Amino acid sequence: MLWIQFILLIVMILIGSRMKGIGLGVMGMLGMLVFVFVFGMRPAEPPLDVMLIILAIVATAATMQAAGGLDYLVGVAENIIRSNPERIVFIAPFTTFFLCLFAGTSHVVYSLLPIIAEVSAKKRIRPERPLSISVVAAHLALTGSPMSAATAALAAILVYNGASIHIMMICIPACLLGVLAGCFAALRMGRELPDDPVFLQKMQEPNFSNWINSGIRQSQREVKPGAKTAVLIFGIAILLVVISGAFPGWLPNLGAGKENFAMRADGSLKMVGIIVMVTLAASAAIMLLTKTxxxxxxxxxxxxxxxxxxxxxxxxxxxxxTFMAHNDATIKASLGSVVNQFPWTFAIAVFLMGILMFSQAATTRAMMPLGIALGLPPVVLIGVFPAVNSDFVLPGYPTLLAAINVDRTGSTSIGRYVFNHSFIRPGMVAIVVAILSAFLLGELFL
Incomplete structure (x- = not known):
């Protein structure tokens, strides 16, 4: 019966991932309906904490975007990328990483991808190289960003004071090392552009050849009057979240009482509640001060x-x-001894689930409680955290498709066998190095 239920779970996830958008959610609910009414499973607690974190953080980022702050940040990032085009394979991914680390979402990369594609193509550098690792870097930035739903979800699951700052201390440098390794992996990927037959054929087209030879031009961006104010407020919100995670003793204790979403039974505040309050308050401040x-x-x-x-x-x-709670005993019996003897094997399970879920926050919320149930310590769970970024393996994630679409040279592509696409080599190298680095840094710091 377990295998039938597991197959149903995987089928719902696969169909939902192909539907895109809310497809995963609605197919998940269809699976829930079957689990409850056909298999008689008791529904587990819904992931209300992660949902509210996503709502609060992304709503605040959207407010900054509406006030012009995101355009201002992209303009700064564009200046950095265009300033040294010969080293774009390294500069573009790290610029993307820090932009997404600040914003807490990988979706801001859409504004940078056309710039990366143009600069690299006009310098006769194969655009596949910086585009592929830049997309991976945008995803890796979320495992450690104080404003990402995935980081907040893991901190909420670990439920100890200082968890959020430990995640940042370990995962940010680990993911940076992963991005660096991914840059080297992409540096000689594919043929040099002047030797690529696809590129040479495109150069026979007048419009393409005129564009490629037109030189690199700085785009003109109109900065809204309140853009810098919006970025400043957003930055203050990040700082407050980081301080709250690093110094929980500074937070007020509201007296013992019933535990709820925002408060523990001893009266201390949870990071989930703090993140929601701080970010949405920042959204209000941006709207008021910038008249958005x-x-x-x-x-x-x-x-x-x-x-x-x-x-x-x-x-x-x-x-x-719901599936994991219903089969808790069986899962612990089958996986517990292996995972406790070889903790790194849990990273493989997280990586495989991330491929199917197309969401770092969803993968974190689904898999990390299982790690706790299997007896893995927080240092191991933080070490495997970068593995949730495996949504690049199946080339259907919007950031991957956007990178393919903006590359006018055709170098960024999906191979004949689907898995042999432009992102697989730098992505696998970056993830493996990030996980290994996170385990090493965890041993040093925790």
């Missing part, structure tokens, strides 16, 4: 992405949590 209307915020692309993310996480994580 709520209607403008709701029309922002990040706000729309937030709605899809909340629905997806709700459905697929609730279904996965």
């Amino acid at each position: 209307s709520s209607e403008t915020v709701m029309k922002a692309t990040l706000f729309t992405a937030m709605a899809a993310a909340v629905v997806s996480v709700f459905g697929v994580v609730w279904m996965s949590a």
Whole structure:
């Protein structure tokens, strides 16, 4: 019966991932319906904490976007990328990493991908190289970003004071090392552009050849009056979240009482509640000080992405949590001894689930409680955390497709066998190095 239920779980996830958008969420709910009414499973607790974190953080990022702050940040990143085009294979990924680390979402990379593609192509550097590792870097930035739902979800699951700062201390440098390794992996990937027959054929087209020979031009961006103010407020919110995680003793104790979403039974505040309060308060401050209307915020692309993310996480994580809770004893008996003897093997399980879920936050919320149930210590769970970034393996994630679409040279592509696409080599190298580095740094710091 376990295998039938597991196959149903995988089928729902696979179908949902192909549907894109809210597909994972609605297929997860269909799976829940079958689990409850056909197999008689008791529903687990829904992932309300992760849903509210996503809602709060992305709504605040959308407010910054509506106020012009995101365009201002992208303009700064563009200046950095264009300033030294010969080293774009290294500069573009690290610029992307820090931008996404600050914003807490990989979706901001869409604005940088056309710039990376143009600069590299006009310098006769194969665009596949910087584009592939830049997309991977955008994803890796989320495992450690104080404003990402995945980092907040792991901190909430670990439930000890200082968890969020430990995640940042270990995962940010580990993922940076992963990005660096991925840059070297991409540095000689594919043929040199002047030797690529596809590129040479495109050069026979007048429009393409005129564009490629037109030189690198700085794009003109109109910065809204309140853009810098919005970025400053967003930065202060990040600082407050980091300080709250690093110094929990500075937070008020509200007296013993019933535990809830924002407070423990002893009266101490949970990081989940702090993140929600701080970020949405920052959103209010941005709207008030920059005179940004709520209607403008709701029309922002990040706000729309937030709605899809909340629905997806709700459905697929609730279904996965219900399956794991129902088969808890069997899973512990079959995996417990192996995982406790070889903790790194749990990273493989997290990596495989991340491929199917297409969401770092959903994978974190689905798999990390299983790690705790198997008896893995926090240092191991933080060490395997970068493995949730495996959504590049199947080339269907929007950031991958966007990179393919903006590359006018055709060098960034999906291979004949699907898995042999442009992102697989730098992505696998970056993830493996990030996980190994996280384990090593965990042993040093924790």
